[in-house]
Amino acid sequence: MSQQARSLQDQVARTEKGEASDLLKPLIQIEGVTKSFGDFVAVNNVSLTIYQGELFSLLGGSGCGKTTLLRMLAGFETPTSGRILIDGQDMTRVPPYERPVNMMFQSYALFPHMTVEQNVAFGLKQDGLPRDQVRQRVAEMLDLVELGHLGRRKPHELSGGQRQRVALARALAKRPKVLLLDEPLGALDKKLRERTQLELVNIQENLGITFVVVTHDQEEAMTMSTRVAIMNQGRILQVDTPHAMYEYPNTRFVAEFFGSVNIFEGPLLEDEPGHVVIGCPDLSVPIYVGHGISSREGATVYAAVRPEKIALSKEPPADATYNTATGVVEDIVYLGGESTYLVRLDSGRLVRVDLQNQTRSSEPELTWHDRVHVSWEHSNVVVVTS
Amino acid sequence: MLGGGGGAPKERRHPNSAGAATRRLGVGGRGLVIAIPYFWLLLFFLAPFLIVMKISFAEFQVGVPPYTPLVEWVDDQYLQVRMSFASYFYLFGDELYVAAYFNSLKIAFVSTLFALLLGYPMAYGIARADKSIRNLLLLAVVLPFWTSFLIRVYAWIGILKNNGLLNNFLMWIGVINEPLEILNTEIAVYIGIVYAYLPFMILPLYSTLEKMDMSLLEAAMDLGCRPWKAFLKVTLPLSVPGIVAGCMLVFIPAVGEFVIPDLLGGADTLMIGKVLWAEFFNNRDWPAASAVAVAMLVFLVVPIMLFQGYQARQEAKAKEQG
Numbered sequence: 001m002s003q004q005a006r007s008l009q010d011q012v013a014r015t016e017k018g019e020a021s022d023l024l025k026p027l028i029q030i031e032g033v034t035k036s037f038g039d040f041v042a043v044n045n046v047s048l049t050i051y052q053g054e055l056f057s058l059l060g061g062s063g064c065g066k067t068t069l070l071r072m073l074a075g076f077e078t079p080t081s082g083r084i085l086i087d088g089q090d091m092t093r094v095p096p097y098e099r100p101v102n103m104m105f106q107s108y109a110l111f112p113h114m115t116v117e118q119n120v121a122f123g124l125k126q127d128g129l130p131r132d133q134v135r136q137r138v139a140e141m142l143d144l145v146e147l148g149h150l151g152r153r154k155p156h157e158l159s160g161g162q163r164q165r166v167a168l169a170r171a172l173a174k175r176p177k178v179l180l181l182d183e184p185l186g187a188l189d190k191k192l193r194e195r196t197q198l199e200l201v202n203i204q205e206n207l208g209i210t211f212v213v214v215t216h217d218q219e220e221a222m223t224m225s226t227r228v229a230i231m232n233q234g235r236i237l238q239v240d241t242p243h244a245m246y247e248y249p250n251t252r253f254v255a256e257f258f259g260s261v262n263i264f265e266g267p268l269l270e271d272e273p274g275h276v277v278i279g280c281p282d283l284s285v286p287i288y289v290g291h292g293i294s295s296r297e298g299a300t301v302y303a304a305v306r307p308e309k310i311a312l313s314k315e316p317p318a319d320a321t322y323n324t325a326t327g328v329v330e331d332i333v334y335l336g337g338e339s340t341y342l343v344r345l346d347s348g349r350l351v352r353v354d355l356q357n358q359t360r361s362s363e364p365e366l367t368w369h370d371r372v373h374v375s376w377e378h379s380n381v382v383v384v385t386s
Numbered sequence: 387m388l389g390g391g392g393g394a395p396k397e398r399r400h401p402n403s404a405g406a407a408t409r410r411l412g413v414g415g416r417g418l419v420i421a422i423p424y425f426w427l428l429l430f431f432l433a434p435f436l437i438v439m440k441i442s443f444a445e446f447q448v449g450v451p452p453y454t455p456l457v458e459w460v461d462d463q464y465l466q467v468r469m470s471f472a473s474y475f476y477l478f479g480d481e482l483y484v485a486a487y488f489n490s491l492k493i494a495f496v497s498t499l500f501a502l503l504l505g506y507p508m509a510y511g512i513a514r515a516d517k518s519i520r521n522l523l524l525l526a527v528v529l530p531f532w533t534s535f536l537i538r539v540y541a542w543i544g545i546l547k548n549n550g551l552l553n554n555f556l557m558w559i560g561v562i563n564e565p566l567e568i569l570n571t572e573i574a575v576y577i578g579i580v581y582a583y584l585p586f587m588i589l590p591l592y593s594t595l596e597k598m599d600m601s602l603l604e605a606a607m608d609l610g611c612r613p614w615k616a617f618l619k620v621t622l623p624l625s626v627p628g629i630v631a632g633c634m635l636v637f638i639p640a641v642g643e644f645v646i647p648d649l650l651g652g653a654d655t656l657m658i659g660k661v662l663w664a665e666f667f668n669n670r671d672w673p674a675a676s677a678v679a680v681a682m683l684v685f686l687v688v689p690i691m692l693f694q695g696y697q698a699r700q701e702a703k704a705k706e707q708g
Contacts, residue, residue, distance in 0.1 A: 076604055096607045109605035113623045126610030156703075174609065
């Protein structure tokens, strides 16, 4: 992430709290939007504000409503109820050809009967731009995506990665206020995808155009976005920066969807403003959490611990009153940079622990059937209530 | 190097993978499968055509058969080949035939145009209809084939004649006072041809329109096209293969159409199929009739070849894309 993106994140946070003097102007305001198809509610009372310059991701599994929401921003679907404002203007019922947004389609939707240049020029010609300006802008756009030498090719003569770039150039050519991207990297192979992610972010920052990206790939959302909205069953569960989303998920679903997590379920034993204690039948000792929550004693809550935040050792931890358990290493998954250990606790519960492989030794310190202690710092647990 | 977007070029499919099955069958198996249609065409198309061509080079005579032999033994010594181009000279000399050819082409062309204008919206409507009723609509298009072609053309006589359904209806609602003269005019021929060949226009158009990626239209609208313009810029150019196929399927048989002009067109509708029939059965001039047939074939072979060339190019393109 660039420093520019980081400062934008801070500014967005200040704006949301309403405490900054340099308040950001909202570019997209989605107000209580619902979309149903017959009995099926695809998008359920969603409200969302996206600011100028953001790279905003809508993340969720298939059928969660993220694409429907994007299509409502583009104008291909009309909300059943609610309003959509873009740059302060009500766009709820404005047709797609009159909106200041452009879309990059998942299938790219390049016109097969036109050359690359004609594809990129298409939108500009619709605006009635003079010829030499069209030509100039097309050249500019193709240079931007480094395809200047392929202008006369037809889409079917290009590789998948090149087609993706043409689609991007075509969608950016009209300099929209917002660019909507539907799974922009979905059709690329892993290596190309990683490289393209960074290029996409660079282009976005250089042009200063607001991007709204739909994706099902949690890593992609994390790499690219200034903010992410996680959707499930038509609703938005949480809107946050990738960092906050990962470290402070507000629900069990978000914790599990955004990365891997170990969830321990149990009753709330002690509820203080500065800490809580959760009784957990999976562990031999209770869980101590270093932050307070708003719930009542006795309620069932979930403590979420990320696998890389758990320590694994053959020796018992110094302080064994909270947050520890013993178990046996059942499986080890070698992933190159790190290894995943699956530890079967004495209660029968399986816990996932990720450890960095800092040496090249083929004989790891811990191996199958080793008896180990798992433990974590109380600041590394987060409690979710649903 | 291609700026980052490169990726390896698509691998060509290994030639052996597709050939494995045929190799197991052996060359004989493949040859046999191909030989059957060839044999069929040879026996029922090429051979009769050669006979017709032979007759076209003979001369008319009174007798059985009613034409002179092409090859003949003279004095049991010489093999005499007598080829007469008289029928062809006659054909191009007589205005009737030239006029009949041009009129056939005109009628076929205008009918094709109307079939396209009528068939395109229908095919479009079916292709964009809800999936649940699409097959029903397609069935409705091909349903007339369950009835004999001849009966359907006869039915049009009942509709178009002076005291037929159409005129009675129009007079009943008061649009006209006197019956319209439609039957036994060229208008009736147009109606008949457009009606009879419409399914051949709709089906290829439907299959291209149905395959079209709807996101292309959305992309066009997203880039600023109103729906009508998006149709002109995207749907129409992409449906050209279907338009070409449909037009060929209507135009080629329409040129040689006999039944429709004979039943609906009346005496003065000049079409080559009718002239041919009259030459054979009224004048009993087999060589002239054969010459008419050969000339018609030559006329039609040109558009067919154009069509095939176009198709081959389309297929090559599709292969490249795949």
